[in-house]
Amino acid sequence: MVRTTVFHGLLAGLVALLTACSALRSDAPQQNAGSAEPITENIDPAAQALWRNLHRLKGEGFLFGHQDSLAYGVQWRDDSGRSDVRLTTGDYPALYGWDLGHLELNDARNLDGVPFARMRDWMRDAYRRGGVVSISWHMTHPGTGSSSWETDAGAAELLPGGRYHQDLRLALDQFAAFARSQEVSLPDGRTGPMPLIFRPWHEHNGDWFWWGKGPTSEEDYRALWRFTVDYLTQEQQLHQLLYAFSPDRSRLTLDQFESSYLYGYPGDDYVDILGIDNYWDLGHSANTATPEEDAERFIASLGALAKLAAQRGKLAAMTEGGQDTLFESDFFTERLLKGWQANEWTRQIVYMQVWRNANRERESRDHFYVPYPDHPAADDFIEFYQHPATLFEADLPPLYE
Ligand code: BMA
Numbered sequence: 001m002v003r004t005t006v007f008h009g010l011l012a013g014l015v016a017l018l019t020a021c022s023a024l025r026s027d028a029p030q031q032n033a034g035s036a037e038p039i040t041e042n043i044d045p046a047a048q049a050l051w052r053n054l055h056r057l058k059g060e061g062f063l064f065g066h067q068d069s070l071a072y073g074v075q076w077r078d079d080s081g082r083s084d085v086r087l088t089t090g091d092y093p094a095l096y097g098w099d100l101g102h103l104e105l106n107d108a109r110n111l112d113g114v115p116f117a118r119m120r121d122w123m124r125d126a127y128r129r130g131g132v133v134s135i136s137w138h139m140t141h142p143g144t145g146s147s148s149w150e151t152d153a154g155a156a157e158l159l160p161g162g163r164y165h166q167d168l169r170l171a172l173d174q175f176a177a178f179a180r181s182q183e184v185s186l187p188d189g190r191t192g193p194m195p196l197i198f199r200p201w202h203e204h205n206g207d208w209f210w211w212g213k214g215p216t217s218e219e220d221y222r223a224l225w226r227f228t229v230d231y232l233t234q235e236q237q238l239h240q241l242l243y244a245f246s247p248d249r250s251r252l253t254l255d256q257f258e259s260s261y262l263y264g265y266p267g268d269d270y271v272d273i274l275g276i277d278n279y280w281d282l283g284h285s286a287n288t289a290t291p292e293e294d295a296e297r298f299i300a301s302l303g304a305l306a307k308l309a310a311q312r313g314k315l316a317a318m319t320e321g322g323q324d325t326l327f328e329s330d331f332f333t334e335r336l337l338k339g340w341q342a343n344e345w346t347r348q349i350v351y352m353q354v355w356r357n358a359n360r361e362r363e364s365r366d367h368f369y370v371p372y373p374d375h376p377a378a379d380d381f382i383e384f385y386q387h388p389a390t391l392f393e394a395d396l397p398p399l400y401e
Contacts, residue, residue, distance in 0.1 A: 036313025047195035065095030065353030101138030104171040134197035142167035154215030176236035187401040199244040246275035257304040275319030306348035322354030322369035332384035
């Protein structure tokens with residue numbers, strides 16, 4: 001009798017313990033939560049593989065990305081094979097950001113002077129080396145022709161029925177031709193267009209671009225995004241893209257993360273990757289928070305993003321960001337890596353991309369996000385590079401098979 005009571009007591013205790021554990025676990029990332037499919041019907045197998053393999057990386061590590069990495073660095077330009085990332089670490093980044101601004105003008109160079117012909121080659125080189133390419137687009141307003149920082153005209157007249165709708169189609173046609181012609185050898189031996197992460201209409205919750213808050217209403221923004229995806233997938237039949245949505249962190253409210261994040265969200269059928277552009281928590285000059293507050297908020301923003309992505313079967317990434325001019329020599333280990341490592345949610349972030357290293361001579365200013373050789377942050381960047389969680393080119397598993 002006594003033995004039975006003790007047994008029952010133990011059993012009840014065990015059940016209670018297991019229940020408590022599972023309640024705790026229900027807030028933990030589920031490794032199989034990424035079984036949702038990319039939004040593009042009949043997506044190319046290589047793009048599908050990229051999606052699947054990025055999901056597999058969750059919790060293990062993140063791809064390190066750099067904008068315009070192969071085109072120029074702080075102290076060099078027009079020099080094939082270089083990258084400021086490589087000059088310091090000996091390795092290329094895992095992910096490369098490029099911007100198509102001025103493709104819509106039929107220019108030979110993008111808005112920062114990168115020749116499109118070279119950009120195409122650099123994208124294919126990156127793919128052949130096993131890396132990933134992400135594309136943003138500081139598009140001039142297709143109707144007015146003024147820059148992406150235009151805030152008088154918005155997106156309304158670009159939508160179907162609008163005065164400039166045809167101009168938007170023409171711009172998207174240029175993108176489709178560009179993407180389609182990026183032919184590479186695929187893992188199955190065939191040739192086909194390379195997978196690309198496409199990240200249009202970024203930072204729309206800010207008020208600095210014509211597609212952003214102010215010039216464009218939330219409803220028109222959603223319509224612009226949906227039109228873009230429908231047009232590229234249905235009319236242009238592009239099957240090589242993963243679509244990334246990327247609001248700016250400075251305009252997100254952390255204690256109402258979900259509602260502020262979803263401003264302008266076109267819906268789960270229109271987005272593959274939930275991103276954040278985060279300069280704000282990483283030492284932005286207009287942010288008066290202390291480094292400790294920054295760290296807490298950086299972690300909170302990454303964690304909330306990853307949870308939202310998990311609930312929706314999406315990937316989560318820091319699609320753009322960093323610290324302009326790297327004034328903290330331990331930025332990479334102390335801010336970026338510690339932020340990613342903070343907890344099991346932040347470790348679900350699959351890539352982090354920092355912005356470009358403007359060429360000092362060409363642009364007559366300092367504007368860079370990775371150290372160049374002999375920069376005070378170079379040693380820390382090497383330490384960051386050597387950490388097992390940071391994936392550069394040499395660390396990449398095959399992503400396309
Ligand atoms: C901004 C700056 C600009 C640049 C633009 C598009 O953040 O780097 O100098 O023209 O991105 O790349």
